[in-house]
Amino acid sequence: MAEKTGPGMEFVRRHTLVTRLTHWLNVLVISLLLMSGLQIFNAHPALYWGEKSTFADPWLAMTSVTVADVPRGVTSVGDLQFETTGLFGFSGKQGMGEARGFPSWATIPSYRSLADGRMWHFFFAWLFVINGLVYWLWGLIGGHIRHDMLPKRAQLKPGHILHELVTHAQLKFPKGDEARTYNVIQKFTYLAVIAVILPMMVVTGLCMSPGFNATVPWLTDLFGGRQSARTLHFISAGLIVAFIVVHVVLVLISGVWNNMRSMVTGKYAIQLQGDRP
Amino acid sequence: MTATTNRRRWLGVAGASLGAMWLTACDKLTADPKFSGVLRKAEGLTMKAQRLVTDRKALAKEFTSVHISRDFKSNGTRFPTDEDYVALLADNFAGYKLVVDGLVERPLELTLAELRQQPARTQITRHDCVEGWSSIGKWTGARLGPLLDRAGLKPNARYVVFHCADTLEQTLDGTGKYYESIDLIDAYHPQTILAYQMNDATLPVGHGAPLRLRVERQLGYKHAKYVMRIEVVENLDTVDANGQTVLGRGKGGFWPDRGYEWYAGI
Numbered sequence: 123m124a125e126k127t128g129p130g131m132e133f134v135r136r137h138t139l140v141t142r143l144t145h146w147l148n149v150l151v152i153s154l155l156l157m158s159g160l161q162i163f164n165a166h167p168a169l170y171w172g173e174k175s176t177f178a179d180p181w182l183a184m185t186s187v188t189v190a191d192v193p194r195g196v197t198s199v200g201d202l203q204f205e206t207t208g209l210f211g212f213s214g215k216q217g218m219g220e221a222r223g224f225p226s227w228a229t230i231p232s233y234r235s236l237a238d239g240r241m242w243h244f245f246f247a248w249l250f251v252i253n254g255l256v257y258w259l260w261g262l263i264g265g266h267i268r269h270d271m272l273p274k275r276a277q278l279k280p281g282h283i284l285h286e287l288v289t290h291a292q293l294k295f296p297k298g299d300e301a302r303t304y305n306v307i308q309k310f311t312y313l314a315v316i317a318v319i320l321p322m323m324v325v326t327g328l329c330m331s332p333g334f335n336a337t338v339p340w341l342t343d344l345f346g347g348r349q350s351a352r353t354l355h356f357i358s359a360g361l362i363v364a365f366i367v368v369h370v371v372l373v374l375i376s377g378v379w380n381n382m383r384s385m386v387t388g389k390y391a392i393q394l395q396g397d398r399p
Numbered sequence: 400m401t402a403t404t405n406r407r408r409w410l411g412v413a414g415a416s417l418g419a420m421w422l423t424a425c426d427k428l429t430a431d432p433k434f435s436g437v438l439r440k441a442e443g444l445t446m447k448a449q450r451l452v453t454d455r456k457a458l459a460k461e462f463t464s465v466h467i468s469r470d471f472k473s474n475g476t477r478f479p480t481d482e483d484y485v486a487l488l489a490d491n492f493a494g495y496k497l498v499v500d501g502l503v504e505r506p507l508e509l510t511l512a513e514l515r516q517q518p519a520r521t522q523i524t525r526h527d528c529v530e531g532w533s534s535i536g537k538w539t540g541a542r543l544g545p546l547l548d549r550a551g552l553k554p555n556a557r558y559v560v561f562h563c564a565d566t567l568e569q570t571l572d573g574t575g576k577y578y579e580s581i582d583l584i585d586a587y588h589p590q591t592i593l594a595y596q597m598n599d600a601t602l603p604v605g606h607g608a609p610l611r612l613r614v615e616r617q618l619g620y621k622h623a624k625y626v627m628r629i630e631v632v633e634n635l636d637t638v639d640a641n642g643q644t645v646l647g648r649g650k651g652g653f654w655p656d657r658g659y660e661w662y663a664g665i
Contacts, residue, residue: 333664
């Protein structure tokens with residue numbers, strides 16, 4: 123399976139076709155879902171806990187207030203208030219600003235249209251679910267989850283985890299045999315994304331549906347009500363954004379061309395170490 | 400200028416241009432009827448999937464009186480200014496009569512007193528707005544199913560249309576009048592009622608006096624307020640001899656005519 127290249131280098135097959143296809147489809151679909159989701163959020167840029175909205179007391183809100191004839195964007199989180207003009211609450215080009223939760227460059231469509239945002243969101247939500255099902259079915263049947271994603275016993279030893287955390291923080295990336303598999307931090311992070319955060323998006327999304335509430339009422343109760351589900355949908359989306367930022371930065375600094383090649387063609391170059399062939 | 404700052408600037412410009420291209424592309428695709436037509440296919444899939452996994456009579460969650468919202472939001476029309484409505488309101492709806500017609504064997508005209516004698520149901524439910532917020536209220540009203548049975552549906556009856564008193568958008572062709580429609584599965588759902596009471600009091604104007612629809616497994620905009628007439632039809636997009644749609648713009652409701660889903664279960 124490995125082919126030899128130059129001295130001290132070896133190509134291994136890093137990612138299977140299914141991993142690569144589902145990965146890049148997710149790049150597109152999640153981008154569209156995030157941006158159309160922010161459009162939907164903008165229709166009522168406030169979040170609550172529980173079943174119902176307590177309009178006077180959201181835990182998070184983006185509003186526009188006029189101070190001395192100048193409109194300002196204000197974001198409040200609990201009792202804290204931040205001025206976020208240009209980003210949250212009020213944004214837009216000079217003289218063309220408008221009251222809106224997220225700015226127009228972050229939403230699909232860029233102009234305000236809840237109906238169009240929903241049209242994008244629910245189409246790509248279906249693609250997202252189908253893509254996820256393909257990945258999980260293939261991963262469970264084909265062994266990708268068991269062999270590549272679940273940490274090996276040796277990787278779970280506290281000493282090893284500590285060692286990985288330290289070298290990761292120093293931005294020293296694995297070489298040689300260690301680079302053949304995901305390290306334990308990668309495994310934990312990817313598992314959290316594919317097994318917790320992404321499914322959480324689907325489930326909390328469904329829990330906002332009045333039709334689905336009648337199908338499985340206990341599921342919405344589990345999250346503490348429809349408004350809690352909406353809040354958790356938003357927080358999970360935030361976690362995805364945080365993951366993407368860290369993921370992209372690490373891809374860039376740990377050998378961007380090698381990483382990109384492996385996710386496009388499947389081939390990943392490994393630098394052989396020491397006296398091993 | 401150093402090579403690094405040059406490269407950073409170049410990358411920044413490239414990133415911003417790519418972002419702008421992406422946004423323009425998404426806006427153009429949104430406006431493209433063929434593309435949006437494909438995206439809108441998801442609505443049918445969602446409806447079929449929800450209907451497949453949901454019992455026809457599965458109830459929306461009901462709450463107890465402690466959960467009732469004290470700040471239940473009034474949305475859409477809050478006070479109709481349409482002449483006919485203003486006249487009815489001035490008389491406290493003494494002259495109000497709900498018309499039930501269309502594909503029925505026995506068209507009906509019912510006063511509020513007669514509606515209050517119909518088989519009724521009281522429910523404390525959560526109202527989910529398409530904008531994302533929710534409020535909880537207690538509703539009492541005549542069940543739609545028995546009312547339709549009293550009128551007797553003709554064999555080709557498929558949809559129930561609710562014609563409202565309020566004009567939500569001023570238009571030249573009159574398509575700004577509010578209306579909504581549901582199919583017979585939702586029409587015969589036990590929680591589908593024509594509410595004349597909210598939170599144990601007469602239905603206030605802001606929430607649709609004298610009569611509003613409650614169709615609890617769908618979003619708020621389906622819950623037509625100020626209901627004046629119930630028309631049973633076979634199709635929602637029927638056109639007349641001039642090629643004009645008979646009902647609004649042919650999508651089965653004020654908001655569906657403006658791009659929102661007709662099936663508002665999600």
